[in-house]
Amino acid sequence: MLQPVAATRPAACTVLIVEDEYIIANDLRLLLLEAGYGVLGIADSVTEARQQLAQQCPDMVLLDIYLRGNETGIDLAGTLAEEGIPFIYLSANDSPSVLEAVNATQPSGYIVKPFREKDVLTALEIGRYRHAHRVEVQLREEKILQIALSEVLAQSQPWPEKLLQVAHLLQTPIGFDLMAVRYEHGDDVFTYRYYRTGFDEYQTLDQEAFLRLLNLSAAHLPELQIVTNELFKAPRCYSQEAYAVLCRQHPLLQSIAKTLRMESALVMPVAIGQDSRFILAFFSRQPDAYRARHLALLDRLEQPVALTLARTLAFEEVARLSEQLRQENSYLQEEVKTTANFEEIIGTSPALLRVFNHVSQVASTDTTVLILGETGTGKELFARAIHNLSARRDKILVKLNCAALPASLIESELFGHEKGAFTGAYDRRIGKFELARGGTIFLDEIGELPPELQAKLLRVLQEKEIERLGSNTPIKTDVRVLVATNRELEKEVSAGRFRMDLYFRLAVFPLTLPPLRERASDIPALASYFAQKAARNIGRAFKGIAPEALAELAAYSWPGNIRELENIIEQSTIVGDGQWPLELGRSLVNSLFQPESTRANAAAGVMGTGPKPAQPPKDLLDVKQIQQETEREYILSILVKTNGRVRGSGGAAELLNLKPTTLEYRMEKLGIRKTITSSGPEA
Incomplete structure (x- = not known):
């Protein structure tokens, strides 16, 4: 009777028997061997079963519920489910509570004792089929999830909105009460958090909102960074016990866990290239919400998601650079039309030479310069001179007059905006700070800046990062800031019209231009x-x-x-x-x-x-004679400063932003010799 069944049985199908009654276990072994199955062994306890599972992986496990020791077959079922090994229960217990616990483990079958040989073989066949079908369905669902994630991440919309859709997609297979997404690219780091507030409803939290939720201040940010680095450094499931251990090591994390009532976590870093990575972190109020299968799922999704992220980030960078290049070209064209107020700084008066000396001292640094002076004294011209004498001379100098725009538009001009950020924002636009990346930004009439924007500018100067209107994504800035005003900022501070902390941040190096x-x-x-x-x-x-x-x-x-x-x-x-x-x-x-x-x-x-x-x-x-005398005196003053050296680093040609050959030609034309006397070059 068993021969036809045995003839169709694949020889590679192996079974582990976990049964504490030896006679029943041995009968099962003989039955399976006769039917063509391979029997890997017999275990009478959960401990022994786990030892055998560590050495070899069966295709199926026949599992009794009550075994020797403190653990039951239901405890072992969790391990089998995590490792993807199908199992069939063997039991004479039909208690409703036991059956409820059994069903929760999603077995591939259930055999009631005492059983017939046919019952066992039929249950094994059905169990193997159900397991194969379940795996097929799981793979199909994972493929659908992978495609959906790739489509969402490839969309051209702000990252907070894209990642919110990712949160909706991952809620079913992962499950979480808080999801954090961290992006690291060199020194650029930003984090988005999605806090579950209802059924498939989430609150998007930026850094400030997250701190408010936790009743923490900005002073806790360094400690929060340390905790985050520790938590996000490697792929891992943190069950209730492991998460509690981590919380005891970091009091701030323990405080956060207590406030939000989180008891378990799941972390998965996704590497993108050599120096970038996304980190997905999930937190749950359930003590054992995350298991190895969740980590395995994220591991299988890692490669396709990483490829999509790399492609999306590359396209965004190309789009950003293209938009920046377009705006730079447009900006430079406008510069050509409007720049020609002064072509050079003219004058040899002692007051002006003192300013020249200060300019040469500060130009080579990245120090913020506050240019003071009455209207019409040439503040923009000196800002340009500082830029041209700095290491940023090959990059763009971006100018913005804070008094020339209404308050509602200054923020957009400074920091840019996303599409749809406000009425009339039909396209994404990068702001002046982003446009000036690697170069210099000159903010004229800084005293006219509205109070609400003074606070935002202070944050930009302190944090070295900006956020476009309509976006929560911080963008690192590499910009030298020059500002100018004809107002007396000390009086403005006293009158409460200008922030004191912003004033001290700007007035690192005040440069006062003399009136005519x-x-x-x-x-x-x-x-x-x-x-x-x-x-x-x-x-x-x-x-x-x-x-x-x-x-x-x-x-x-x-x-x-x-x-x-x-x-x-x-x-x-x-x-x-x-x-x-x-x-x-x-x-x-x-x-x-x-x-x-x-x-x-x-x-x-x-x-x-x-x-x-x-x-x-x-x-x-004779105007020509006056110009020559002016030029001659200025060149002489620079040569005195460089001790007569024309070429090389720190030479007169570098300070004057001229080619050495051009300067030598002008010196010869003006009758200036290179011979150095105790009082300087000979005239």
Whole structure:
């Protein structure tokens, strides 16, 4: 009767018998051998069964419920389920409570004692089929889960929203009350947390919200970082006992576990490349919520999820760099249109040379500089000079006037925004801090920054990271910050309009620019420069400025400083029409061109007819000579500082941001020799 069944039995099917009654166990052994099964052994206790399982893995286990020792077959069933080994119960106990515990372990069958041979063989056949079917269903469900995770992670939406969908997908196979996702890429680290508040309902917690939930302050962040590093360092299931041991080692973790009532955890790092990884961490209020099968599931999902994450992050980086390049190009095009207020800093007055010295001292550092001065003193020009003399000169200098934008738009301009962050945010946009990565950002009129944005700027300066509007993802910044204002920030702080902590964070190196009235000796050079520039722009010849005009320029107080001087010169160039002296709205007499009669005489002289052209008055200042003297004095001051050294690191060419050959040509043209005397280079 058994022969037909035995003939169809695969020889590789092996069985472990766990039964404490020897006669029943031996009868089962003989029955199975006759039917073609392989019997790995007989165990009469859970301890002995586990020892045999450690040495060999059977295809099926026949398992009695009550065995020798303190543990039952139901206890062993948990181990078998974790290792994916199917089992069939053997028992004469039909107690409802026992049957309920048996069903909870999801056996592949149940044989009631006393049993017939046919009952055993049929149960084994059905059990093997059910197990194979269960494995097939499990693989199919895992494949569906893998595809769903890959699709969600590949979506072009903010990471908090994507990871929230991941939380929904993993709730069924894993189960959790709190899920934490940590991303590490070099020095960039960010963490998202999803706290279960209802059936498939979650609260997204950023760092601040998580601390509030735990009644902790920002002072606990370093300790929280240590605990996190310890918890997330390797794949592991933390059952109630293991989690309690970890909590005893870290009091802060114990406090968190007590507050949230968490009793078990599951951690799975997912490596992405050589220096990046995602870490999935699940926490449950159930004492033994996580077992080896959960870790095995995450392990099987690791490779496809890692490939999807790597591809998604690569696409995002390409998109970010493309958007940054587009904005840089757009920004630089605007710079070309609007930059030409000054092409160089002009002047040799002692007050200006002191500023030059301070600029050369601070430029090579990454120190935040607060540029102070009245309106029109050239704060933006000095910011550009600091950038051009720094190690960041090859990167972009990004400028933002805090007074030129409404308060509602400044945050978006500074930090960027995600698509849909507010009405009208149709696309993602990177902000000025992100655009200036590796370079310098210049915030003009910082005193106009609204109070709520002062706090956010302070956090950016302290944490070296930003967050786009509509996103909880921190973005590390590598930006040097230069700020400027014409306000007296100390008074603003006293009046409560400017944060004291932000003021001290910005005023690391204050740089005060002198007003034009304190550098009157620079007015002739500046006036001549602006006059030549204005004449060139409108296509007129320029011969110089009359002494009486310069005298009046020098006598004026210039409340608008250099910007006002440039406007006056440009105005006189436009309306002068070559006539002088010229009456202007501010009663400044400018003579930018020689009289019409002089130009007519000059033309006649060239043609060989009429009298010789009249020579310009001897007291007419030559703009070219003034510019040369200004340039000569400035180069000499730099050469004195470098002890006459032109080339190499710290040489005059580097300080002047010129090629050594260009500087040597200018020195030769201006009559400056390299010979060093006790007082500096020879003129």
